[in-house]
């Protein structure tokens with residue numbers, strides 16, 4: 001039976017949940033998917049580094065919570081030496097789930113680059129490297145003959161990037177508009193129910209939707225990164241962050257929300273991109289008061305939806321969870337499943353060629 005060894009870079013909510021899934025469902029997944037998963041390295045800002053090529057005891061790793069917990073107490077080190085671990089550990093796949101830095105994507109860009117240069121496959125939920133260095137890292141992965149997968153960077157585990165790439169072949173995409181930030185969508189909904197912005201943001205943080213710095217959600221930076229990813233990956237737009245206009249929801253008041261209700265409208269933070277007649281792509285993020293019969297007006301809570309404009313099918317909308325620890329951990333699992341499918345296909349093709 002095929003088995004993949006994983007290195008988890010970052011052991012916050014998402015990678016912890018992936019470890020929990022492997023711990024509690026590993027055998028069932030192995031039976032269903034045809035491959036096993038073993039975690040051989042973990043690094044974390046608070047806990048340090050733990051490298052055990054024979055497989056880390058996940059009950060122990062998952063039990064390390066609270067002040068003073070450290071991998072140093074379990075044969076590891078108190079220092080999260082990401083570079084050494086990524087470059088030298090025996091993992092086949094590096095799973096990058098550290099915080100998103102919207103300025104330059106670091107340190108995640110380096111984590112991904114070190115892993116690809118070391119010949120390891122990478123999956124990540126981190127928007128920074130994908131949005132800001134996506135093309136360069138994908139080209140590096142291709143040169144190295146390894147996979148770089150990032151389904152969870154947009155809409156958490158809801159399939160959108162891979163689905164659109166694989167299933168829209170032969171169609172022309174004219175653009176998309178969508179709700180791709182669960183926190184701001186949840187907050188706008190709670191404001192409609194009468195809460196103030198700050199109170200609603202705190203709820204979103206407690207639910208695990210909000211970024212470490214929730215202004216990324218509220219001011220539209222998170223959607224800007226996601227629009228950049230979708231535009232470049234699916235429309236081949238060749239855009240940079242500065243090309244995407246951005247306005248968040250902090251300017252939307254409780255009064256605006258009430259007035260919209262009276263007018264039969266609902267505020268949403270909409271990220272969009274459209275292909276122009278000359279082939280260029282225009283993209284942006286802005287709060288919009290949508291009429292209630294608009295397809296995106298009924299998308300509520302942390303649910304996300306992206307409506308694609310296509311030439312042969314008209315509008316195709318993909319909707320599902322856009323945030324949350326379990327949902328985002330599933331995205332990583334879906335990336336690993338996609339890698340396995342690709343590797344299995346490649347080796348069958350080789351066998352046929354050699355027959």
Ligand code: HSE
Pocket residue numbers: 153155156180181182183184209210211217222322323324
């Ligand atoms: N903070 C993000 C959101 C998480 O609320 O959608 C997923 O990227």
